[in-house]
Amino acid sequence: MALSLLRHRAPAVARCSSLAAAGAARVRQNSSFAKVEERPLESPEDWTNFQLKRAQYETLLETFGEFGSTQTRDNTFQPHHTLHRPVAPKDVTLSALIASGAHFGHSQKRMNPNFVPYAYGVRAGITIIDLDHTLPLLRRAAQVVRGVAARGGSVVFVGTRADLRQPVRMAAERMGKQGYHVGERWLPGTLTNRVHMFGPEVARDEQVIPDLAIFLNPIPNIHAIRECALEHVPTIGIVDSNVDPRIVMYPIPANDESTRTAELISGLLSVAGREGVAIYQEEQAKAALAASKRARSREPFV
Amino acid sequence: MNIARQIAGGAFRFRAYATAAYVPPASLEGMQRARPPPIKPKPESPTFYSGRANYYDQLLALEDAAKQTKHALQELQLLPLPRFAQQNLPPLQAVWKNKDDLAEIMEANLTTSRYRRLIGQLNQLNEYRRLAEVAGHMDLAVRIQHILEMFERENKDAILARGKSKPVKFDQYGRTYTVGRRKESTARVWTIAVQPSADEQAGSSSTTPAQGELAAPVSTPQESLLPSQPATGIPGFTSGPLSLAPAPIKVPTTNILVNGMPLVDFFPHLIDRERVVRPFRIAGLLGAYNVFALVRGGGSTGQSGALALGIAKALAAHVPEVEPMLRKAKLLKRDPRSVERKKTGRAKARKAYTWVKR
Numbered sequence: 001m002a003l004s005l006l007r008h009r010a011p012a013v014a015r016c017s018s019l020a021a022a023g024a025a026r027v028r029q030n031s032s033f034a035k036v037e038e039r040p041l042e043s044p045e046d047w048t049n050f051q052l053k054r055a056q057y058e059t060l061l062e063t064f065g066e067f068g069s070t071q072t073r074d075n076t077f078q079p080h081h082t083l084h085r086p087v088a089p090k091d092v093t094l095s096a097l098i099a100s101g102a103h104f105g106h107s108q109k110r111m112n113p114n115f116v117p118y119a120y121g122v123r124a125g126i127t128i129i130d131l132d133h134t135l136p137l138l139r140r141a142a143q144v145v146r147g148v149a150a151r152g153g154s155v156v157f158v159g160t161r162a163d164l165r166q167p168v169r170m171a172a173e174r175m176g177k178q179g180y181h182v183g184e185r186w187l188p189g190t191l192t193n194r195v196h197m198f199g200p201e202v203a204r205d206e207q208v209i210p211d212l213a214i215f216l217n218p219i220p221n222i223h224a225i226r227e228c229a230l231e232h233v234p235t236i237g238i239v240d241s242n243v244d245p246r247i248v249m250y251p252i253p254a255n256d257e258s259t260r261t262a263e264l265i266s267g268l269l270s271v272a273g274r275e276g277v278a279i280y281q282e283e284q285a286k287a288a289l290a291a292s293k294r295a296r297s298r299e300p301f302v
Numbered sequence: 303m304n305i306a307r308q309i310a311g312g313a314f315r316f317r318a319y320a321t322a323a324y325v326p327p328a329s330l331e332g333m334q335r336a337r338p339p340p341i342k343p344k345p346e347s348p349t350f351y352s353g354r355a356n357y358y359d360q361l362l363a364l365e366d367a368a369k370q371t372k373h374a375l376q377e378l379q380l381l382p383l384p385r386f387a388q389q390n391l392p393p394l395q396a397v398w399k400n401k402d403d404l405a406e407i408m409e410a411n412l413t414t415s416r417y418r419r420l421i422g423q424l425n426q427l428n429e430y431r432r433l434a435e436v437a438g439h440m441d442l443a444v445r446i447q448h449i450l451e452m453f454e455r456e457n458k459d460a461i462l463a464r465g466k467s468k469p470v471k472f473d474q475y476g477r478t479y480t481v482g483r484r485k486e487s488t489a490r491v492w493t494i495a496v497q498p499s500a501d502e503q504a505g506s507s508s509t510t511p512a513q514g515e516l517a518a519p520v521s522t523p524q525e526s527l528l529p530s531q532p533a534t535g536i537p538g539f540t541s542g543p544l545s546l547a548p549a550p551i552k553v554p555t556t557n558i559l560v561n562g563m564p565l566v567d568f569f570p571h572l573i574d575r576e577r578v579v580r581p582f583r584i585a586g587l588l589g590a591y592n593v594f595a596l597v598r599g600g601g602s603t604g605q606s607g608a609l610a611l612g613i614a615k616a617l618a619a620h621v622p623e624v625e626p627m628l629r630k631a632k633l634l635k636r637d638p639r640s641v642e643r644k645k646t647g648r649a650k651a652r653k654a655y656t657w658v659k660r
Contacts, residue, residue, distance in 0.1 A: 038386040047437040050387065054379035154344050156351050169362070172348050180348050187353040197353060207342040210351070 082260050083167060086174075086267025089142035094131050097138075100260035103129045105241030114244045118253035127241035129253050138265065141236045141250045142272035145212065148234075149178055149276025150283075153211030156180045157266060158224060163259045164216050171214075171270035178277055179270070180210065186224040191231045209233060214269055216262045219243060238265060357410035364423045367449055371430045371442070380437055391436055396428050397458040407452060424453055470619035478619050482611030485640050487600030491612030493591050495620065496554045554589040556582060560609065561596055574606035581614040584631045585624040591617070611636060 036053045039046075087096060097103065105111070105119065105127030120130035148155060155175055159168040165183035172179035189196065195203045202208065213228045215221055215237035225247055228235050237248035238256045245251035255261045349358040375381040398404070398421060405412040408420070427446055434443040455461065470478050475494065482489045539545045558578065560568040569575045582588045593613060597605040614633040618625040628634045642651035649655055 036384075038384070040390045041387050042390055044438045051379045051437065058379070152341075158351075169348075177344065180345070180351050182349075182352050184352055184358070186351075190351055190353055202345075205342065207344050 079260075082263040082267065083170065086271050087264065089139055089146075089268055089272050092135070092138065092264075092268055094135060096264065097131050097134060097254070097261070100264045101258040102134065102254040102261040102264070103131050104255045104258070105129045110242040112242055112244050114246060115239070115241050115253070118239075118245065118251075119241060129241060129255070134253050137250070138252050138254075138268065141214075141252055142269055144234070144236060144250055145214070145269045146272040146276040146279075148212045149175060149273045150279040151211075151276075152178070152280050152284075154178050154180060154207065155212045155214065155273055156182060156210045157214050157216070157270070158182045158186060158221055159216035159262060159266065160185055160220055161217055164262055167259075167263045167266045168216065171266040171273075174270040175273040176277055178280075179273065182224075186221050188223050188227075190224070191227040191233070212236065214266070215248065216266055217256050218247060219256070222247070236269070238262065354410055357408050357412075357416060360408050361420060361423065364420070364427065364449070367446075368423060368426050368430070371427065371434075371446060374442060375430060375433060378437070378439060378442075380433055383433065391432060394425075394428060394432060395462050396425060397455050397461050398424055398453055399455055404453065424450065470615065472619075478616045480612045480615040480619070482608040482613070482615065482636075484607030484611060484637050485600050485604035487597060487604035487608040489595050489597040489605065489608035489612045491593060491595045491609065491616055493593050493613065493616035493620065495591055496556070496589065498554065556589050556591060556593065558593045559595065560605075569602060569606055571602060574602050577603075577606045578609050578613065580631075581610055581617055581628060581633050584627055584633060585617050585621065587617060587621065587624070591620065607637060 036050060041047050041050055082100060103120070105115075108122045108125050108127055111119065111127050115127075118130055118133050120128045120132075122128065145155060155172075155178060157168040157171045157179065158181075159165065160182065168181040168183050172181035187197070191209060194208045198206075198208060209231050210233055213224070213233050213235045215225060215235065218225055218237040218239065219242075225235055225237070227233075234250070235248040236250040236252065238254050238261070239245045239248065239251040240254070240256040243256075245253065252265060254265065345355075347355040347359055349355045349362070352358050372381060399407070401412055401417050404417065404420065410416075412420070427450055431443050431446040431450065434440075434446065470480060472478055477492050477494045480491050480493070482491060536544050536547055536550065539547075556579075558565040565575055565578060569578065579588070582591070593616075595609055595612065597609055599605075600608075610633065614628050618628055618634060625634070644651055647655075
């Protein structure tokens with residue numbers, strides 16, 4: 001419980017260090033003014049005192065935190081940073097990919113022969129993916145996303161696992177009106193049976209076919225990839241060593257089972273998409289300004 | 303169409319197929335390029351491609367609300383809540399709408415898994431609301447309530463009040479009105495406490511207007527018939543050893559009137575009278591309360607059982623400390639047993655006709 005208190009309010013204490021946490025717990029247990037008595041809370045005054053005691057302890061930590069380690073929230077890595085602090089395509093490094101575990105493929109027995117060009121080798125029965133190939137392919141995919149978004153295209157992020165729900169949602173939100181996400185099962189026929197799925201009015205009046213589809217786990221979504229191919233939708237996907245890289249147009253050879261890798265890649269692509277959206281909106285604004293100028297110049301001067 | 307595509311491409315090499323016709327460049331100058339098709343608007347919802355946009359939009363909105371509330375409670379130092387603080391939280395009482403009504407609200411077909419996921423989110427928000435209410439942060443609790451009341455049933459209070467009996471009211475004289483039922487009988491019972499001040503006055507009649515008209519007709523005639531009592535001596539003994547014995551203490555008596563008749567006259571059998579008086583015995587309140595009752599329906603057992611239940615409820619209202627004792631003795635439980643119906647093929651409920659071999 002002491003750890004959880006520290007996590008929220010103490011900026012200077014190194015959360016990764018268990019020694020510091022144990023020390024803080026000892027301080028809390030021994031200091032009478034900050035100690036919360038373990039009595040059941042009956043009246044509203046009891047609850048207020050309980051909250052005040054806890055707030056006192058947090059203030060204490062904050063005050064003395066400045067005199068301790070120089071590690072802060074901003075310069076210490078935390079597991080949620082891959083999700084909430086996405087890397088820009090120009091800043092992604094090999095070490096970031098290795099840190100997220102992108103180089104771990106599947107077992108050697110399951111290796112797809114078409115994947116061999118992207119494999120570095122085998123260690124302990126596991127295929128190691130060559131990140132020297134992955135990095136440029138990743139940046140190429142980012143260029144594609146940026147280009148599609150800059151021309152006003154819609155991008156769908158597909159990640160149909162429980163741990164992929166949040167990354168795809170955040171990626172779609174970064175792209176604003178041009179971003180969509182599918183966090184649960186892709187319903188077969190979404191693109192090929194759209195008239196039945198969405199109704200004839202929607203299929204006729206709205207642009208149902210997206211301009212780009214990004215798959216964070218392509219194996220369970222093979223039908224979605226097929227539909228995209230049938231409807232001529234370009235696809236980007238994270239391909240693992242047991243998958244044929246040719247199923248998607250722009251493969252990114254990486255570990256498809258790692259949440260961190262998926263968060264890193266989806267974050268990176270969505271940042272590129274955000275840049276493209278900004279370019280598109282700038283152009284739209286310029287075009288609107290030019291159109292209004294032309295309209296004003298055509299109007300007779302009153 | 304082939305020609306138009308080649309021309310519009312611009313940089314395409316002209317292929318010398320037999321089918322392709324030659325067009326001199328001079329004729330191409332005035333040609334109008336094909337206009338690109340009009341841009342269709344894109345779908346509104348970011349969850350459009352899931353196929354269930356309405357459901358996921360609402361569910362994600364609820365998840366966002368839950369996350370924001372959690373952050374707010376963490377800022378208020380209420381989360382994570384230690385175990386000793388969890389003990390005193392009032393029980394969670396959630397009355398959500400049924401699956402069909404929720405499907406109407408979500409504007410989406412709800413399968414069991416989707417319904418469960420939705421209810422899970424609502425229960426999480428309900429827990430946060432309870433915590434905010436108990437800790438006294440009413441503004442936060444009210445904001446959560448605004449979200450949740452869309453999904454709660456309209457008759458939530460009525461449902462939660464089911465099974466809870468209404469509190470027994472006391473009128474201006476201190477009387478309670480309770481009802482007891484057993485089998486086919488109903489007993490309407492008015493109970494009032496016996497006034498102690500009247501008994502302390504030696505020899506005087508105990509008519510007190512404070513007692514009300516219930517007990518007065520019964521107690522006054524009895525009191526006035528007795529001769530005035532001396533300080534010592536058993537009444538009737540003026541000489542001898544018994545005249546020196548201390549005067550007997552006047553014990554307050556519980557007077558019970560049933561349909562205007564005293565208990566003894568209304569229930570000639572001892573079993574019925576004992577059944578009626580049992581609540582007083584268990585509670586230790588014999589002689590403390592007077593009872594007036596109107597009973598109707600059924601026979602002696604049903605009427606005496608109904609009367610006993612009415613008296614037990616009244617005693618629990620007058621003296622709340624006595625309620626656990628009466629509950630343990632099962633006197634506050636309405637006996638649900640009633641006459642079993644006769645069935646076809648049988649003489650009575652259970653009695654069968656004589657079995658005939660052939």
